[in-house]
Amino acid sequence: MRKLLFTLLLVLGSLATVLAENYPYRSDYMWLTVPNHADWLYKTGERAKVEVSFSLYGMPQNVEVTYEIGPDMMPATSSGKVALKNGRAVIDMGTMKKPGFLDLRLSVDGKYQHHVKVGFSPEQLKPYTKNPQDFDAFWKANLNEARKTPVSVSCNKVDKYTTNEFDCYLLKIMTDRRHSVYGYLTKPKMAGKYPVVLCPPGAGIKTIKEPMRSTFYAKNGFIRLEMEIHGLNPEMTDEQFKEITTAFDYENGYLTNGLDDRDNYYMKHVYVACVRAIDYLTSLPDWDGQNVFVQGGSQGGALSLVTAGLDPRVTACVANHPALSDMAGYLDNRAGGYPHFNRLKNMFTPEKVNTMAYYDVVNFARRITCPVYLTWGYNDNVCPPTTSYIVWNLITAPKESLITPINEHWTTSETNYTQMLWLKKQVK
Numbered sequence: 001m002r003k004l005l006f007t008l009l010l011v012l013g014s015l016a017t018v019l020a021e022n023y024p025y026r027s028d029y030m031w032l033t034v035p036n037h038a039d040w041l042y043k044t045g046e047r048a049k050v051e052v053s054f055s056l057y058g059m060p061q062n063v064e065v066t067y068e069i070g071p072d073m074m075p076a077t078s079s080g081k082v083a084l085k086n087g088r089a090v091i092d093m094g095t096m097k098k099p100g101f102l103d104l105r106l107s108v109d110g111k112y113q114h115h116v117k118v119g120f121s122p123e124q125l126k127p128y129t130k131n132p133q134d135f136d137a138f139w140k141a142n143l144n145e146a147r148k149t150p151v152s153v154s155c156n157k158v159d160k161y162t163t164n165e166f167d168c169y170l171l172k173i174m175t176d177r178r179h180s181v182y183g184y185l186t187k188p189k190m191a192g193k194y195p196v197v198l199c200p201p202g203a204g205i206k207t208i209k210e211p212m213r214s215t216f217y218a219k220n221g222f223i224r225l226e227m228e229i230h231g232l233n234p235e236m237t238d239e240q241f242k243e244i245t246t247a248f249d250y251e252n253g254y255l256t257n258g259l260d261d262r263d264n265y266y267m268k269h270v271y272v273a274c275v276r277a278i279d280y281l282t283s284l285p286d287w288d289g290q291n292v293f294v295q296g297g298s299q300g301g302a303l304s305l306v307t308a309g310l311d312p313r314v315t316a317c318v319a320n321h322p323a324l325s326d327m328a329g330y331l332d333n334r335a336g337g338y339p340h341f342n343r344l345k346n347m348f349t350p351e352k353v354n355t356m357a358y359y360d361v362v363n364f365a366r367r368i369t370c371p372v373y374l375t376w377g378y379n380d381n382v383c384p385p386t387t388s389y390i391v392w393n394l395i396t397a398p399k400e401s402l403i404t405p406i407n408e409h410w411t412t413s414e415t416n417y418t419q420m421l422w423l424k425k426q427v428k
Contacts, residue, residue, distance in 0.1 A: 028056055048095065048102065051089070053087045054108055060087020064082070065089065066081050066106070067091060069093050069102060071103070072101035072102070072335040099121040103115055116378075129357050135363055139271075145176070151173060161186070163215075164189070170234070173277060176276070179272075181231055183277070186226075187286065193286055195221070196281040196284065197223070198225050200274055200296045201296070201299065205241055217420055220424060232244065254266045255267070256339075259355050265358075274311075288427075291428060292314050294307045294318070295420075297411060301323065302322040305372075308372070316371045316423055317370055319375070322337075322383060324337055325360065325361040326386075326387045328341075329387060337384075362391060371397060374401050380409050
């Protein structure tokens, strides 16, 4: 964990409202928020205090800061104003009686905004989502049904992503009798036996972003498949992807498609496809016969944990800020996981909540037996720290964490490379 835990926010000096990013490029304004516990964590009942400063061109500003305090992802429970003296003030955030996170939301002139979250005994957080008695039987039946259709693959070399160190191929993999997924497979040019890595995607109906950005896996002796989940060729144009997204009524609407019935939910074929992708990777003649890894972030982090929970062949798992985690948690009057069904109407009917339980990451996390490396940040408003901690608390397999309190919904390239090195250490 970082020894120096502070939040720097440089906010563009424009008339438009600017929401918080931790390190935006070239800005005039800067927030600095420093909780009085270096790790940003407290015991329930302890009071948290945060020193707040606001600067222009690096010079402290004596301005009035408006603030709200509320539980993670929930409405504010208190608010106030404080005048900065010499550019600084201390705000008492109070405490929590139950495990969770409090969010301090700051604003100057309604334009320059920032927030910081601190945790209270988060190691005690538990899921709202129930563990269905027939969970294992449900998924076993679906995988067995899918495997009645042999994996078939079309494979085309992609010269623009091929180098003198590795080859890249665009694959189309038939995962059951109705569904296919696409993916870019990169592998070292040198003949040999290598570990395989499956990388599922983040949320959205979009192309596979920048296939060259993670080629350090191939350079370090991994065969890696970066896949999409909708059966859409990543060579399609952005406009075509946008048109398909619109057909779902709103962004990522596929995550609500069929939610009334566990057998008809859209994500059923997605979870199955991840395991079928492992079927394909372990059939490759240059697989080393032992090492099967999964790695991803957000929805991709969720799918990595899901695959590790479904498939005992997975020998190590890396996940960043997993989505789809304790999605019904809002029914416990606290933060739930992305896609935040509380923002839509009629999403918490008994039928839908029942379906969620069969697809929620928490119930796959319970079943993981391989080593896990999990990363998350506290300031994340997409996949909140409440639900990441719940997933972490449920994992009984060997596990390591990289907790980066400052992070919102992102990781650095350094963190991503470190995760590859962690997987390299797991090679048997």
